[in-house]
Structures are given as C-alpha cells and as structure tokens.
Amino acid sequence: MSVPGSVATRRQVMLRSGLGFGTTVLASMLQRDAAASDALSAAARIAPRAKSVIWLFMIGGASHLESFDPKPALNRYAGKTIDETPHADILKSPYLENERVVAFDPNNGFVRTECFPLQTRFRPHGESGLEISDWWPHVASCADDLCLIRSMWTEDSNHGAQLQFHTGRHRVDGFFPTIGSWAAWGLGTLNENLPEFVVMGTPVADCCGGQEAHRANYLGPQYDGVPLSVDPHNSMPYVSRDPQMQAREQQAEFDLLRRLHTMTAHQYPDDTALTARIRSYELAFRMQTAVPEVVDLSQETAAVQAAYGVGQKETDVFGRQMLTARRLAERGVRFIQVYHGSNGGAGSWDAHSNLRRGHARLCRQVDQPIGALLKDLRQRGLLDETLVVWATEFGRTPGSQHTSGRDHHPYGFSVWMAGGGIRGGIAHGATDELGFHAVEDRHYVTDIHATVLHQLGLDVRRLQVPGRKRLERDFGTPIHGIIDA
C-alpha cells in the first residue's frame, strides 16, 4: 500500500551526488529501504522476547474437559442435571449474557445440563505436575514448558467464533485485521526471501470466517497471511516456474527486466511505487527458490522426520506442517498459522456426538507432531525465541449432547502457550467446579493476542491506524502473570 515517502528523497540525493544506478548500488539501496520501513514502526516497539510465533488452531472447538482442564466433579455428578448438583447457580450467572448469536441454530449451541463424565483420564506430568489428559501424551511430556490458560471465554456460541478468535470481533461485526497481520504490520520481516506471515493447513470454512481468519483487512494485502502448502510440487500459487519456461531462460528475463527497470528508475527518480515494484521482483525471484526449499523436508534427517510422525498415516500431514513450521521459524518468518481439522463446515473438533472416538483420533493426528515440535525447538535453542500457541474457538459443554458428545461452549475453555518468554509448567486461571464458566483470571480472546504481540516486542496500544478506531477490548491486555520475568 503506502511506500515510505523518504525513499524518493534518498534516491534524489544519490542521483544528485552523482552515484550511478548499477546493480550493486541498487541492491544495497533496496536493503536500506527495507531497513527504513522497519524503522517506521520502531516507535511501537518494546524489548522483544520472541522472534516468531507458531499459532496452532484446532477448528471446531476442542474439548477443554478432555485435554487441559480436568473436572472430576463431572464424573461424580454424571447423569445428574446441573440443577441437581450444588452448583446450580452456574445457570444463573450473568456471564451467560455474554453470548451473542448470529443465527438461531435449532440443533446446536445450547446450554446442556445433564453432566457428562470425562471421556478420558488425566494424570500429573513433569516436575510441575500439570494435569493433562491421556489423549495428549507427547504434549504432556513437555508439561514443564507449557503455560495452560484455563480461563478463556468468547461470545459466539457458534463457529463464527473461529473468526472471532483471530480478529477479536464477533462474526456479525464484520471482518478486521487478524493477530498474524498485526504482527507482520508491526514488525516487518527478518527474512528477505520469504513472506512474514505464512498460513498452513486448510483454512476455516467460509461459514465461519473463511480466509478472513488470516487476512489483514484494512492493513492492506501485503500483511495477509500467505498460504503455503507442504506439497513440494505446489507450495504457493504461481511460485513455480511455468513449464513452458526454462530456468536459464527465466534468469535472462529477470536480468533484462532489471536493466529496463533501472533505466526507467533513472527517468522517474521520484516514483516510489517503481522502487517498491523493483524490490518486489527481487523478492519474488528469491521466493521461487526459497519457498520450495523450505517445504523440502528431505533436508531433514530421518530421525527428525520420524519424530514428527512424517510418513505415518495419521500424523503425516500435520507432522510435515509442524516440521515446516519449525523451518519457517528458523528462517525468521514472523507468524506461522497452522489450521487443523478443517472439513468444509464447522470443523472436525466439533464433537456433538462420539466425542470419545473423534477426539481420540484427532489427538493422535496432532499430539505427536506438536510434542516433537516443542522438543525440537528446545533442542535447537529456538524455544526461547519462538512462541508456540495452541488454541481453538471455544470449549465444550460440561453437559452431554446426543448422549455421547458435548455442545459448543463459549463460557470457559483452555488454550496454552510455550516458549517465547512465557513461564512453563504453570496453569493460569480456572473454570468453576464443573468447567462451565471461567471464574478466575478471566480472559477474552484479545488477551491472548496482546500477550503474543507483547512478547514479540509490540506495544499493543500502538497498533492502530488513522481512521480505523479500535475499541478498548480489541487491544486486549497482556497477561503479565504468565510472562517470564
């Protein structure tokens, strides 16, 4: 969108000082321009703790009650209605008013009152003794790196909450910049060969926000998440050379284009868009190599691939994505958003029935790759500067639905973070006895955004552009209690 106005002036100075426009000079100028645009946002910076974020999003609403928030009371009261337990006041809580409905759905999105027992067991793990369910053995083996946040709440009791988790706004309010685009906008890139905000996995379906869950909206398309496929033959639209064109042939084309552009730049020294266009061709040229390279996992040892579950049926896809995520973070990509469970509709984690079978299967797909990622990052000394976030749009009802599942639950659910200067081995916040309402240290979704952006070194209050007023709640507040001092 806007190109820093200072570029033209600097170029004029160079021209007036008699400097030519040879390729070398141009290249060094391009670098400096990039540095200058980074400096623009320097005012919004604070000391960063993390360089990159790996953001894992489980589509459909993963159950907090079968993952990171044990509520044995549900086993005790199994079959009773909440009214019949000592916690009947849960159903009179003012927190219930936070729900905002887009469209009435006669089937889903209700408060379910018949207590449904936990579908799996919890055990304490690590020195911290964090209780994690048996469906997450690999993640649990990293318990001392995890900061569980057990007191999330959101507004949408339907799957528009997927969008809401990324923009901080209810689906009805429209589309807004997402967390990843704010990070890209605020920070700029660390790698001249790759985009700063990359998205993997099939996106949220269009019912629930679609591509808008990783777009930049009014910040401009250069801050949109750039979709990357782990298919080495088709990693990004138009990133591969057309089969009608040889590599040498294309190289010759780029050379001529650079020559012609340089001549034009001589003629129009004030044309900042032209400067930006020249730079974009340089980056595009490098992306043609860098993007296929980053998804080329053959560069990894067999042991590493095996650890991520690459090559095993259930874990292959997510394992490749996790390994690629690490490679992207290593290369300085700022924000790596990975979706899991997209199924063209609400998402596979949406366990209205058969929760036990469904969740156990989905956990098998992601648990080992996520565990491997955490260990790999730690082993390579990258965990300190890489913040891993695991999230989902809402939790699931303590009450049962269709006798074997749980309904949507916006009033209390869990996410976790690891690395990037976040304290490990702690649980922050809590839901009530039945896992219904977040009651201690309640956090709306933008508190997660604020914490992530804070760790990246951004002052969240500065993340606003003229003419686009953000509400108090859009900014969120960093959760200082979980940040490593």
Next chain:
Amino acid sequence: MFLESVVNQLLRDTIRPAAAAVLCVLLLPAESSRAGSEIYTNAVRPLLAEKCVSCHGAVRQQSGLRLDAGSLILQGGDSGAVVVPGQPEESELLLRVTADDPDLRMPPEGDGEPLTREQTDLLTEWIRSGAAFPEDEPIPEGPSSHWAWQPVRRPAVPDVSDPDWSHPIDAFVFRSWQEHGIAPAAMADRRTLLRRASFDLIGLPPTREQMAALLNDRSDHAWERAVDRLLASPHHGERWARHWMDVWRYSDWDGYKMAVRGSQRHIWHWRDWIVRSLNADRGYDRMVTEMLAGDELAPEDPNVLAATGFLVRNYHNSNRNIWLDATVEHTAKAFLATTINCARCHDHKYDPIDQREYYAFRAIFEPHHVRTDRLPGQADLMQDGLPRAFDASPDAETYVYIRGNEKHPDKDHPVSPAVPVVLGGSYEPAEVWLPVFASWPSLRDFVVEEDLERAQQQVRAAEAKVATLTGADGAEASSGPAQEALHVARLKLASLQARLEADRGRAGLLPDSTPALQKAREQTALQKEQEYRVAAAELNVHRKQAGLEAARSIDTEPERKKAIQKAEKELSTAQKELEKVRQDAAKDDQKYTPTGKHYPARSTGRRTALARWIVSRNNPLTARVAVNDIWMWHFGAPLVENVFDFGMRTARPEHAELLDWLAAEFMEHGWSMKHLHRVILTSRVWRLSSEVTADSAEADPDGRFLSRARVQRIDAECVRDSILAVAGTLDRTMGGPVVPFREADESTRRSLYIEHAYEKQATMLVLFDAASPNECYRRSTSVIPQQALAMVNSDLTVRSARQAAERLSQEAADADRFIERAFLELLSRPPNPEEQAACREFLLQQTDELQPNRQAVSEAGSGSGQTDMSPEQRARRNLVHVLINHNDFITVR
C-alpha cells in the same frame, strides 16, 4: 530550549501522558503555562474528544456543557463551572470522571470505559498547572454550518488572468495555485494522454492505430474527438460499471455447495443493467431511483427491475438483521457518504444522528424482500431468472433494538420510516398499487404460453408414441401403457388450463365474474387437478409393476434378487403415494393449487420516497458524493479524502468550491456522467504531466493541490484485460452469466464477467487488490511479491506473451522493428535508444542460447516445452514477457 524539546518529544508520545505531566510540573513558571497549553493540545484535547465530546460538544450539549474547546471548558455548563484552574479537587470535571458511584461517574455506563488512572492523572496535572490552552484555539463549528450539509450552490468560476486556464476546473485550481504559490507541471504529451484516457474511460490500452490517429490529427479538436470516441465505446460502460460495482457492493451469490447464503443467483442481470445504463448515459439520479425502487416505478419492466439488484445483493439467509443492517449502512454510505451505521447501538458519536433515526431509516427497507421472477425462455430458476426486490410485508413493524441488541427490541415504540433530520428535505412515502401481473407473475403471457406449450408438447409426444406402437404391430395390448400415459398427459394439460382459469378469476382478469362463477371455476380446477394426480399416481404404480415383472425375468443371481428388492420397494412407495392421492381426493376441504405465487398488490412507496429525497436537487450530499467518486476514478485520488464519510469529522476540503461547481454542473446537466467525464478530461488539470519538478515536490509534496498528475497503478481488472488485449485474444462479448472464478486463468472474457463473491474470487485479481465483495469504497494499490510471481509464472502471461509475439512478428520481421512495435503496443511509447539496444542484445543472446544444439545441455527436469517455436520466436516471446512484467505495463503516467 533543551527542556522544551524534551517536553515536546514526550508530548508527542501520548501513550505516556502521565510521565509528560509529571515532567511539566518541574518546569519554570514561564514555560509552565506554555507547556500546559501544549499538554492540552497534545493530550487533554484528544482525551476529551475520545471520551466526552460526543455528548458535550458541538453536536450535543448535555447539561449545557461543551468540552471541545478550552474556553468552553472554562465556561462550564448549566450547573456552573466544571474546571477551577489550579484546583483539581474543586473541579467538577475531575470529580465526575473519578467518581466511584456509577450513577455519577462519566462517561455513563454503556457510553464508554471509565478513564484510566493515567488519564485522570493527566487531567489533574493539567488543571493544577492552570488549565492553560492556546489563545487562538478555534471553537468547533456546529452541524448547522457543516460544509457538506449546506445546499449546493454553483460558485462563480474565478476570473483568471491567463486565458489558458479559463476552463472552469482549471480556473478553480489555478486560483488555488496562485494562493499557494505553486507552479503546475507541464502538459503531458499526447501518447501519455491517450494511454491515460484509454485506461480511464475503457480500461484497455490504446492500440497503435488509435495512437497514430491521435498523433496525426492536427485539428484543434483532436483531443475532444479522442475523448468522444472512447466515451462512445461499449467498453466504456464495462470499465465504469466496475467502479460503481465497488461502491454498490456488487457480489455474485455465495454459499456452501448449492445453498445460497448471500446475494442471489443470476444477480449478473444487475451488472448488465449497470453497463447498459452507463453506455446509454442514463442519469445518475435515474439510476439511483431505479436501484432503490425500480419495482415500484416500473413493476412490469424487467429492464428496470434488474436495477433492484442493489437491494437484492444484501440478501443474507441466516439473519434478517445482518441483511437490513447492511442495506441501511451501505445505502447511506454509497449515496450520501453518511455513516448512519454508527447510530445502530447508540446515538452517533460525531454527527447529529440519533439511534432512533437509524431505525427510522431501517423502517424504509423493513417491508422489502427478494424473489426471482421467470424470464422468457427459461422455466428453471436454477438456470436463469431475474432476482429483484419487492415489498413482501407492507405492514412489518420496526423497533429500536436497545443498545443495538436484537434480543431487546423496544416493542412499545414502533418506529415510522424517515430520513435523518440533519440532512433536511422532506420524506413523503405514498402507497403504490401494483399492476396485476406484478403481483401475479405466473399469469404473465409468456409464462402461461410457455407452460401450456410444454404441457401440449407432452401430449403430442404421448400421441406420437401411441401412434408408433399401434402402427408397428397393430397390437392394441402393447400400446396400453402408452395409451395410459397419453391419458395422463391430457389430464395434466386440462388441469393446468383449469387452474389458470381459476387463477385469472382470482386475479380479477376475467370480466363479468361473480363469486359464484369463481367458486365454480375453483371447483373445476380442483377436480381436474385431482383427476390428473390420481391418474398420474396410477400410471406410476403400473410402471413400477411392470418394473417388478422385468426384474423377475432376470436370469442371473444375485442381480435378479437385488433388482426385485429394489422394484418391490419402488412399487410399495408408488402404491402409498396413490393411496394418499386418493384419500386427498376424497376429502372435501381441499383447494386447488395455484399456478404460481401471489404477492401483495400494494407496495409501501417508502423506497420510492427515499430515492426521490436522495436525488432531490436540494439534497446537499448526493451530487457532491457522486462527483467526488467520479473525480477519484479520473485522478487516482478524491477531492474529499474520506469518500464514504462527509460527516462532521471530515473537514471542508481544499477544493470545496470546485466540488460544488462540479456538483451543480452535474445536476444541471441531467446528472449525465458522460458530460462530467467530458468536462474533466478536457480540462488542462487532467492533462498535466506527472513529472515531479524540484519546485512542485517542495510546494505540493503529496499532489493535494493537483499541480501534477498522479502516477497510477492500473486496477486488477485492467491488468488482466490488458494482458489479453495485447495477446489479441480478448473476447469482447458483453454481458451474460459469470465465468466461474476457477476458470479465470483460461478464460479470455473481460475480468468484469468473472465470478466475484465472498470466497469466490480469481487469485490473479485478488493479488492486484480487486474490490472486496463485502465493501470497497476505494481500491488500495499494494506492491507485493505475489503479484510479480503471478506476472512471471502464470500460464496467462506466458501464453499471452507468445501470442502477442506471434502477432507482432507477422507485422515486423525485423528485430528492431519488432522491439519498437512491442514497446508501442505494451507501453504505448517507443523505446529509447538505450532500451532499444538492451532489447536487441537480449534477442541476439537469447536466440543463441536457445539454439537446439544448446537445448541439450538445459538442466534436467525443467520444462523445455514449446519445441515448435523457433529460437528467434522464443526469444521474442521472452522479450514480450519481460515487457508484460515491466512496471510501466501496469502503470499510467
């Protein structure tokens, strides 16, 4: 001075106001007042503006108090002073923002978050330091003097001394240059101008012939002629339709699989209406009126009904409030640049529009709904049809949603339709009685004829079948089933005829009808319908019985068993159906089925009244807003920066008089857009060069004073269309159903016709900042590497480069000539000697590199493709491909 600069530095940093406030206490007294005044300007005033001014400002003065200027703050309100300089603890303002009692605390609950500790500290320190403010601080103007809400009066064209600048647009701008001591750029050359005009008016690059025609035209009116030729091109309507489609939120239908969630199928009829209207230079006033109320103005004219696509586009299946909110918001933004949507939950914070007025505006649209009418020649509405608006519930009530929450409608106080009072004018809806065919669309002649014809065809087909069977072997028995089918077809026709007759009677189309006659008609219709239904069900049973027989005669297992099971199941279903139909026929409470839906015979006229009010000569906004948009599309930037908000937050623009002159000119020339285009393109201001001189860079750094043209990146659609145009493959067919978005790279249709909906957009267009189907009042122009990748690697550009190179080679065998023609075609200018030399060198080297004997050493695995091209031709393809990737291929200078 050092101290002062430190303070200034801090003050600019409003995020740390408390620190600044603390520091300023340490200052010397003389500097204290000045610093206090700066604190006020940099921190206190923005804070008050954010938290207090919506209720205590120029628009609203709760308790007679205004807090939008220092002098007014000290003046206090109805109950006296609110700030006592030097004494924070005596200042009501501070007491109220720090009160614990929610009934006393400001801002009131629901109107904003309480002030933070830093913010109250800031106010305390400012008051303690003496509550200073700049002496020359202006008092913000009230709504009654807001520039955009004054009636449009045509200002006198300034009398400029230089006759070169006497064109009205030039005269206004020239005067502004004189006032600011600015010298304009030189005039652009003719090549640059024709390229600029061609993209501007038809969205395609000029051809070499068109360029030559202009360059060779030595008459005084050469330029006017060139402009007129472009305006007369049918492509003009296509180009400008896309602009308005941005603002009017054109969207094809979106949804999951076959289910429509937003907009409607076949909405492209509206797009074609826009193109046609622009080509015919239909007045903007008429276009707006037809889009809002075409169904009330010309209820039977499909060419006008198509215009209501503007309303249809807002359809949303899951929630009527989302649908109507979008209708309200974007009607007000598109035509009036008014952000009425800000008043949905509470009174507008900046403009004098109350929450109730939001719902009054909504009430205008409350009765309307959408439906799809049949079009001649197509009975299947999935294939085609005309989506259009109509008043489905003339008596629907509108309620204020308390705090915008649809769960809390204020049912005690229904809202009547009205327009915002601040915009003046009168809003007087009058009910419209619709002609009979508008409410009985199934009785329109072509529908009746087509349906009868189809029923008759079925009879004829059945007759033919009977004839063949009887003729073949003369055996009566074998024609039994065919005879029965013929019988059913005849009954079906009779049933249709009787139902039509009954419908006509109901619709009042039969003269001299009486209730008794009508009753008899409906009785007949019912009887014929039931006869047909019973016979059809019997026929079905007979067919299934025959099917079962056939299954039994199969002689292989397990096929036989499976077929029998299936046939038995089908027979059983058919028998149940027959049973049900027979039972229905025996009941005496049955009514015949009308041939189509019957809609209300009256329409509220609310939308017609709205349209009349919008296009009234006295509406202060409509023409200004439209002219501002049009200006933006000609110049790359509007006169009023915020194109969808002309409210009080938008200050009077630099060229306000020019805007008003254009608005008056527009209205007084029948709201003709082509007239406006002509006026603008024949001005010298539009024809200025974009070259930046040292002087103009200094005096007019961002081009706000129009002292030079803007360099513009062409729109997404123009990028794609230009590639096809230079390849010579552009399909110039106009109108019709959309090209599916996934076929965009292969299609050669203009980009306007490619599917455009939420989650259904062509990647190539999205990369170049195509409009968001949801909202796009102004395009952005990004420069991102994915654009370069698309231009370098897409099949579209590689293929088109080859086609263009082949085309050009036919005209120019010689390399130098080829280079020159390629530049002329792609960049609308000849190459300079340096470029010519570089390209010549490239062609030679590439031709050499691509010799077959060298091909062998090309790396393994790379596509070598296109061996049918000679090395020379392949090198030329490469050169054209480079020029397609040249910045100036997608740039207008």
